[in-house]
Amino acid sequence: MERWEQFQGVYVHTPFCLQKCLYCDFPSYAGFPDGVRQQYVGALCREIEVRSLQQELPVAKGATVYFGGGTPTVLTVEQIGKIVSTLKRCGWWNRPAEATIEANPGTVDAEKLKALREIGFDRISLGVQSLQDKELGALGRIHTAEQALCATEEAKQAGFRRINADLMSGIPCQTVESFRNTLTKILQLNLSHISAYSLILEEGTPLERLAREGKVQLPDEEASFNMYEMTTEVLAQAGLQRYEISNYAVPGKESVHNTVYWNYEPYAAFGAGACSFNGKERRTNTADVLQYIKGSANLSLAALKTDTGLWQTESPDRKTQISEAMIMGLRMTDGVNLQKMQQRFGIDILESYGKEIQILLDRKMAECGGGTLRLTPYGMRYGNRAFEAFI
Ligand code: SF4
Structure with missing residues (x-):
């Protein structure tokens, strides 16, 4: 798995x-x-x-x-x-x-x-x-x-x-x-x-x-x-x-x-205001403490399958998921492993974002090698500008 x-x-x-x-x-x-x-x-x-x-x-x-x-x-x-x-x-x-x-x-x-x-x-x-x-x-x-x-x-x-x-x-x-x-x-x-x-x-x-x-x-x-x-x-x-x-x-x-x-991997989150991610869908619990207490006390397995008002769900489409995974991954100095992106999302990042990546490379904001795309220290300094390439 x-x-x-x-x-x-x-x-x-x-x-x-x-x-x-x-x-x-x-x-x-x-x-x-x-x-x-x-x-x-x-x-x-x-x-x-x-x-x-x-x-x-x-x-x-x-x-x-x-x-x-x-x-x-x-x-x-x-x-x-x-x-x-x-x-x-x-x-x-x-x-x-x-x-x-x-x-x-x-x-x-x-x-x-x-x-x-x-x-x-x-x-x-x-x-x-x-x-x-x-x-x-x-x-x-x-x-x-x-x-x-x-x-x-x-x-x-x-x-x-x-x-x-x-x-x-x-x-x-x-x-x-x-x-x-x-x-x-x-x-x-x-x-x-x-x-x-x-x-x-x-x-x-x-x-x-x-x-x-x-x-x-x-x-x-x-x-x-x-x-x-x-x-x-x-x-x-x-x-x-x-x-x-x-x-x-x-x-x-x-x-x-x-x-x-x-690494954009799944995590479960519990409590008022907590946001879980199962790799495809995000579920955010109400941040209202009293509403959370009231809703959670009556929680049952059946209730979890219906909309209790205790949380909201959001399902980013595939393009958004790829964009989020790139932005999160580029935060790390190790950068993004392009083969893993291919395995997970079936996408060739260098091909799909070729023009945008070339601009980052030309501006010395990113570097690519060994199957990895990563930001340079200069790119990290202006991270938000670099991330725009993937939005
Ligand atoms: S109020 Fe202060 S201590 Fe509490 S979460 Fe915010 S920053 Fe942290």
Whole structure:
């Protein structure tokens, strides 16, 4: 059976946070009381159970597990343990090659991290973002730089060997020097993985409004460019190789779960706002937590086959699937394996997109060799322009 005929990843969404960050437009909410969180866990376990009966696709042996959010670590250890046991009982936790949990440094302590390791997580992704308190404040984060450093050390002591830190550039008040300082401090921790993103001002977020009204000062274009260039250079010097536009790892410690997305492989996703992909169809659960709880509590196998209003489905046509697979694959420095595209979609990419690819090659945005098409570092810098060739 081919990899794209089985679920290669399992995602579990927790839509709760202690406080909404000023830039965030993810499906996550602050202010729900403990009782709702408890009901949510029950509803989530119900969805996991019922969907295991549906036989959507087989779960590959070694399929990765990823608890994301939101902030999964606002749940108690007991609640997280209950979700994991349900995944195991229902066959979704199938000797995962990697089991990751995201954590906000302001929501974990040594005891909780140890418990998460004992439950079975072997990788943790910490939302550090910056190691400057002023910048963390400008983002509306709940943690301080000291808490982020402390959580990282405690994660190591708890036995996590694979630790990711999310970092952000383009933050209000940030300078090239303060970003360098954050990178230097984070590298002293010897982590195996860094995700470095540029802040995106999403419409409708408080930070976007503040920026539009001129009430916060964002780094200018030149500073942003320098931060971007510095990230790749400084991390490479420290042995963290870029393997995706925004991701860097010690070789062999890349995120297996995220690679499932970039390889356009099927994954199952549970929870409010979670989006599953079976290789052909996308199913997105309602992001309304209370509607999710109500709908999921009454979920049955029969209900899954009808439209309950609990989720929406979307079936991208073959052309869209090819386009999505190319765009996702080109995010990785390894690029897209053209033979695999031929096997999966029956398409000769070089022939079908010959003109567009030639333009990318001429502009030195892409290179082709050894049966692979990949973006150059310059192409990655202007990824969106390169991706347009496949839309
Ligand atoms: S912790 Fe993450 S998910 Fe929660 S509000 Fe902040 S950015 Fe959004």
